[in-house]
Amino acid sequence: MSTVMRSYLTVWRLPSAPVLLLSGFAGRLPSSMVPLALLLMVQEQTGSYAVAGGVSATYGIATALVAPVLGRLADRRSPRGVLLAQSALYPLLLTLAAIVVLVGSPVWALLAAAGAVGASTPLVSGTVRALWSRVDPRVRPTAYALDATATELVFVAGPSLVAVLALVASPSIALAVAGVLGVAGALGIATSAAMRAWVPASAQRRPLFATVTTPGMPRILLSGTALMLGIGALEVAVPAFADAAGAPGMSGLLLAVWALGSAGGGLWFGARMISATLPRQYRWGLLGVTVGLAPLAAVSSPWLLGVLLFLGGTAIAPTLTVQSSLVGSIAPASATTEAFTWLSTVSFGASAIGAAVGGALIETEFGVAGALVLATLAGALAVLVTLLPGRRPTAPTAPRRDVVHA
Structure with missing residues (x-):
């Protein structure tokens, strides 16, 4: 067996590694699927790429702005509670956003709905990387490499899946599949042995940007x-x-x-x-x-x-x-x-x-x-x-x- 394969098998054999890799992959797919599915849905309904691009960008910006706040909350208590709450809220807001688009709502409503979905996107990426940071230091670099590779594949599989589903069904079906995958990934990580063993490190209150x-x-x-x-x-x-x-x-x-x-x-x-x-x-x-x-x-x-x-x-x-x-x-x-x-x-x-x-x-x-x-x-x-x-x-x-x- 080659040295390369042995290195990756060492990581794969860690107790929670398969869950972190597979659930992490599924949970990250919405980050590459939802913006494209929203863009296709909005463009189909409004005929405007400008509006569609704005809605898609709003989703990404809302995700980016809220993530650090939720990350701090996760560190203070545990990411498990954050992931479980998001797993309940995310599909509801995703469904609401689809309805808002399909009924021909005004632009401000489209932007608000996309922002709400983005803010509720499960905190998968940061949580998985934080869990990898706690593995044995001897295999940590290889674990990070697998994680980075999986993230790259997300941006191959996600848009491809949206394109296929939009072709054979509709962009709204692609949005629904993204929601199912995101929730499945978040729940897989939240219920993993690695998450159950999470013990928050004690720390004094820190300034917002510490x-x-x-x-x-x-x-x-x-x-x-x-x-x-x-x-x-x-x-x-x-x-x-x-x-x-x-x-x-x-x-x-x-x-x-x-x-x-x-x-x-x-x-x-x-x-x-x-x-x-x-x-x-x-x-x-x-x-x-x-x-x-x-x-x-x-x-x-x-x-x-x-x-x-x-x-x-x-x-x-x-x-x-x-x-x-x-x-x-x-x-x-x-x-x-x-x-x-x-x-x-x-x-x-x-x-x-x-x-x-x-x-x-x-x-x-x-x-x-x-x-x-x-x-x-x-x-x-x-x-x-x-x-x-x-x-x-x-x-x-x-x-x-x-x-x-x-």
């Missing part, structure tokens, strides 16, 4: 913001590139190839023992992402773009793996869920802004190339942020409690 200002966190969040802004610009540039090349049907394939390259890179990286420090690995990972983005603006063939996306994508999941390892090592033991939800907030918010700015650039004289250059510049900015001077991270103030043992 976790964000923990030494080392501003650098990670700022570089992560730049990185996700670039990824958001690329996600909107690829479909526009395919359309301009006369092959609009290739947009989904190109994005899937990009994500598969990332997943492959993540699996390879997770089985490696790297001697360099985490900050140095992170910097090199961001540089790899930037180098992968740089040639895209000069490409005219969708087939060549696919090859370059696959190759460049191999740096993304490894970079996100190291990013998670850094957050897990920096965050206070009493604020791990909150720290990871801030990371999720950065991902949702920055990618939405990147998509919006990239889309606006595409409509100007700069065209698709402008959006791709923006993605490259954002990656370069992420690298520069890691070079800025700042306070060094300190050791956590309380010891971590492992809830999933090897």
